[in-house]
Amino acid sequence: VSRKKLLILAGDHVGPEIIQEAIKVLGVVAELRPDIKIDIEHGLIGGSSLDAHGVPISDQTLENAASSHAVLLGCVGGPEWEGVPGHLRPEMGVLKLRKRLDAFANIRPCRFFAPSLIDRSTLKPEIVAGVDFTVVRENCGGAYFGAKDEREDIGSDLWVYEKAEIERCARVSAALAMQLSDCGKKRVVWNADKANVLASSRIWRRITHETFSREFPELKLKDQLADSMAMLLVKSPTKFNGIIHTDNTFGDILSDISGGIIGSLGVLPSASISSVPGQGPCKGVYEAVHGSAPDISGKGIANPVGQILSLALLLKYSFGMAEEAVRLEKAVQIVLDSSDHQGLGIRTPDLGGSASTKEVGDAICAVYRAGFS
Ligand code: NAD
Ligand code: IPM
Ligand code: MN
Numbered sequence: 001v002s003r004k005k006l007l008i009l010a011g012d013h014v015g016p017e018i019i020q021e022a023i024k025v026l027g028v029v030a031e032l033r034p035d036i037k038i039d040i041e042h043g044l045i046g047g048s049s050l051d052a053h054g055v056p057i058s059d060q061t062l063e064n065a066a067s068s069h070a071v072l073l074g075c076v077g078g079p080e081w082e083g084v085p086g087h088l089r090p091e092m093g094v095l096k097l098r099k100r101l102d103a104f105a106n107i108r109p110c111r112f113f114a115p116s117l118i119d120r121s122t123l124k125p126e127i128v129a130g131v132d133f134t135v136v137r138e139n140c141g142g143a144y145f146g147a148k149d150e151r152e153d154i155g156s157d158l159w160v161y162e163k164a165e166i167e168r169c170a171r172v173s174a175a176l177a178m179q180l181s182d183c184g185k186k187r188v189v190w191n192a193d194k195a196n197v198l199a200s201s202r203i204w205r206r207i208t209h210e211t212f213s214r215e216f217p218e219l220k221l222k223d224q225l226a227d228s229m230a231m232l233l234v235k236s237p238t239k240f241n242g243i244i245h246t247d248n249t250f251g252d253i254l255s256d257i258s259g260g261i262i263g264s265l266g267v268l269p270s271a272s273i274s275s276v277p278g279q280g281p282c283k284g285v286y287e288a289v290h291g292s293a294p295d296i297s298g299k300g301i302a303n304p305v306g307q308i309l310s311l312a313l314l315l316k317y318s319f320g321m322a323e324e325a326v327r328l329e330k331a332v333q334i335v336l337d338s339s340d341h342q343g344l345g346i347r348t349p350d351l352g353g354s355a356s357t358k359e360v361g362d363a364i365c366a367v368y369r370a371g372f373s
Helices: 014-031 047-053 059-066 090-100 115-120 163-182 199-215 226-235 248-262 305-317 322-337 357-370
Strands: 002-011 036-043 070-075 105-111 132-138 148-150 155-157 188-193 220-225 242-246 269-273 284-288
Touching (some): 002 014, 002 059, 014 036, 014 070, 014 305, 036 059, 105 163, 105 248, 115 322, 163 199, 163 242, 188 199, 188 226, 188 248, 199 220, 220 226, 242 248, 305 357, 322 357
Parallel strands (some): 002 036, 132 242, 188 242
Antiparallel strands (some): 105 132, 269 284
């Protein structure tokens, strides 16, 4: 029996609501694989950790994360912690966690995880049909982690990139692009930066090109300034099918545009990993792209799909359970495409449905368990 240690950090607001569904799903996945024993521990992060321990993540939780195979993370933050000093904000818990695990590549796929979701996009169907790109966001550097100066009359964040940080992120983007070609998709990597203005972007672009031409000459690498990419993602999103390779700040913004393209942030997953995929199992933090959605928390209507698809990424990248990941993604698709609930599929209100968080989670469990041919 192989043992896997999983740390679960539910976080704030809708975090615990969606994490509960992911835990249920994981229970079913584990039940069908008695040869793998998953040891689950729980910890605090974000505002709930701040309230309990005075810090957004404790050293003990960080060490616990570091000794786990993976961390399943809910989401953090909320209006009740708006006034706290910058270094204690709930969001700092997430950043410290990513940094402690050196989870330097944040993988954020954007596609219609179920074909019927295309109607939810506010963009015209002919514009969004077939959209399928993955943002690879550098996750441990840039403006997020540079030296800060925060005083009464001044605030600054140092936006700095070093060669090695760019190289390793480029290797992840390239590895994912190589996998795409296996499925007949385009082998294109789009580099998004602001090399026309920022020094940190100029080194980003230069090292990215050097790494690709030295190590991955078979891949096509194209540059797009991040601001015009934001516009083009809305105007013609399929132009970027393939991989979008970008820095921490631009990746944060561009990956929320993904939610706008497909119609809800609530379905988008993410994996923050600490090594190049395909080179053995890696440690990672798995969380939905969205935040703690304080506006809908406590109502039982948050969409658990982003969290559950993040669990699928966890199974694939950190637990070596790629088949289970595929089966789980398929189960999610079947549930979203099903015609229960007045023909709308078993969906939460953000996707136009009337199902609760729990009903969606239960349905995914049932379909996963039943299997399909
Ligand atoms: P948000 O992503 O929480 O919400 C944006 C909108 O999307 C809201 O209308 C919300 O109701 C909706 N939404 C988000 N997730 C949903 C889901 N699962 N189901 C249905 N609807 C969903 O962004 P925000 O309101 O700007 O931020 C709220 C807090 O979350 C802030 O404190 C922010 O810092 C934090 N945040 C945390 C994370 C994280 O923990 N990983 C990520 C982003 C933002
Ligand atoms: C995200 C979030 C985080 C980020 C916050 C909560 C630190 O917006 O995961 O996209 O900015 O990276
Ligand atoms: Mn974000």
